[in-house]
Amino acid sequence: MAETLETDVIVLGAGAVGENAAARVVQGGLEAILVESALVGGECSYWACMPSKALLRPGTALAEAKAVDGSRQAVTGSLDVPAVLKRRDSFTSGWDDAGQVEWVKETGIGLVRGRARLTGERRVEVRDDAGVRVGIQARHAVVLATGASPVTPPLDGLEQVDFWGTADATSSQEVPPRLLVVGGGVAGTELAQAYARLGSEVTMLVRHGLLEMFPRPAAELVAGALRSEGVEILTGTTADRVFEDASGAVVLALPGGELLYGDRLLMATGRRPALDGLGLEDLGLDPHGISCDDSGLVAEAGNWLYVVGDAAGKVLLTHQGKYEARATGAAIAARARGEIGFGEPPRWSRYAATADHAAVPQVVFTDPEVAMVGLRPDQAKERGIRASETSLPISVAGSALFADGYEGWAQMVVDEDRGIPVGFTFAGPGVAELLHAATIAVTGEVPLERLWHAVPAYPTISEIWLRLLEKYGL
Numbered sequence: 001m002a003e004t005l006e007t008d009v010i011v012l013g014a015g016a017v018g019e020n021a022a023a024r025v026v027q028g029g030l031e032a033i034l035v036e037s038a039l040v041g042g043e044c045s046y047w048a049c050m051p052s053k054a055l056l057r058p059g060t061a062l063a064e065a066k067a068v069d070g071s072r073q074a075v076t077g078s079l080d081v082p083a084v085l086k087r088r089d090s091f092t093s094g095w096d097d098a099g100q101v102e103w104v105k106e107t108g109i110g111l112v113r114g115r116a117r118l119t120g121e122r123r124v125e126v127r128d129d130a131g132v133r134v135g136i137q138a139r140h141a142v143v144l145a146t147g148a149s150p151v152t153p154p155l156d157g158l159e160q161v162d163f164w165g166t167a168d169a170t171s172s173q174e175v176p177p178r179l180l181v182v183g184g185g186v187a188g189t190e191l192a193q194a195y196a197r198l199g200s201e202v203t204m205l206v207r208h209g210l211l212e213m214f215p216r217p218a219a220e221l222v223a224g225a226l227r228s229e230g231v232e233i234l235t236g237t238t239a240d241r242v243f244e245d246a247s248g249a250v251v252l253a254l255p256g257g258e259l260l261y262g263d264r265l266l267m268a269t270g271r272r273p274a275l276d277g278l279g280l281e282d283l284g285l286d287p288h289g290i291s292c293d294d295s296g297l298v299a300e301a302g303n304w305l306y307v308v309g310d311a312a313g314k315v316l317l318t319h320q321g322k323y324e325a326r327a328t329g330a331a332i333a334a335r336a337r338g339e340i341g342f343g344e345p346p347r348w349s350r351y352a353a354t355a356d357h358a359a360v361p362q363v364v365f366t367d368p369e370v371a372m373v374g375l376r377p378d379q380a381k382e383r384g385i386r387a388s389e390t391s392l393p394i395s396v397a398g399s400a401l402f403a404d405g406y407e408g409w410a411q412m413v414v415d416e417d418r419g420i421p422v423g424f425t426f427a428g429p430g431v432a433e434l435l436h437a438a439t440i441a442v443t444g445e446v447p448l449e450r451l452w453h454a455v456p457a458y459p460t461i462s463e464i465w466l467r468l469l470e471k472y473g474l
Contacts, residue, residue: 176195371435
């Protein structure tokens with residue numbers, strides 16, 4: 001082994017989640033080393049959150065201008081595709097992580113590049129592309145922040161076809177004339193609209209329904225918008241096989257014999273924790289069955305191994321992973337100082353990611369947007385909550401001013417026994433900015449009688465809060 005290092009905490013994965021975990025550890029007075037085999041900053045910075053939203057925003061801005069009489073007449077052109085892609089590239093720093101590396105150094109965090117493997121309790125071996133090995137010993141903890149890997153479903157012929165994953169779609173320098181999208185989740189739906197607005201003829205193949213995890217009225221608003229823009233959405237079906245024809249086109253063969261043709265195939269069929277190859281099996285742990293408490297601690301490993309973010313498999317969202325990482329870093333530092341024990345930390349303390357269970361905010365950045373936090377009615381009832389549902393179209397002065405012919409929908413889920421909201425969903429143009437207020441209401445368990453006194457400014461889309469409460473009966 002070429003080199004042996006020692007530190008307080010080793011964090012495997014230098015994406016947004018790993019960076020937050022390491023930063024919290026350092027803020028707590030400990031030393032930390034990040035280990036990363038790819039770009040520092042991770043998927044979100046280079047192949048997910050930032051580039052995908054950069055691809056979506058120009059089309060949304062153009063649509064917003066066209067949705068208001070007066071500005072509509074000033075719109076005489078379409079999207080400038082090279083400019084959109086150039087702007088997207090700027091948000092990834094041209095896939096150069098020098099700026100992120102500099103932040104790591106300035107924060108006082110160590111960095112070792114290479115592929116990591118656990119070799120024992122608090123021990124990690126890192127090997128780079130040249131085969132150079134570095135051993136690292138942690139005095140307190142190892143944190144797994146290795147993210148998630150794409151899930152590719154079994155599809156006859158897929159191994160012989162050159163297809164895109166979501167990372168390819170967010171970083172592509174081309175806009176294919178015809179794009180086939182397999183998958184109807186958030187990533188597939190967002191990228192379908194982005195490429196449709198950039199000029200692709202898009203066909204979506206969706207196993208069940210579009211945006212299945214969201215309330216149907218919200219998902220249908222998005223589906224209607226996509227169809228109005230020429231996106232073909234085939235729900236409740238899958239492909240039997242895929243192949244390339246003599247012209248080089250990608251062909252999806254459907255069960256009834258129909259053939260779908262595209263110049264590119266995007267497989268957007270979900271992700272799962274990336275824990276394979278880390279040596280967990282050698283420690284008696286199942287990489288496909290690992291679990292942790294709300295501080296990220298993997299109890300069956302003892303009091304030293306933590307898992308956070310997508311790797312933990314609880315909530316595969318960057319912002320929620322960063323939240324988990326902050327709680328984990330704070331817990332590690334507090335435990336090192338002897339301030340807290342290794343049992344389950346108190347709910348809603350700074351050492352516990354309690355919101356994972358009750359108040360997860362998420363946004364689908366399509367046009368219209370979908371923003372949701374907390375529980376759907378069915379989820380609330382599954383948890384034994386005596387829940388009520390209040391919903392109505394978003395039709396207030398603020399929405400009418402926002403866009404001519406504005407269409408939107410809002411839902412509130414209430415725990416009737418406690419008189420508090422446990423979930424909200426908003427669908428419509430611009431509704432993502434309503435979400436944090438809803439997140440505060442759910443996280444803070446604000447009684448509806450008190451929430452009624454939070455007066456929305458007129459005329460804003462936030463007036464929908466008053467309409468929901470009025471329909472509820474306040």
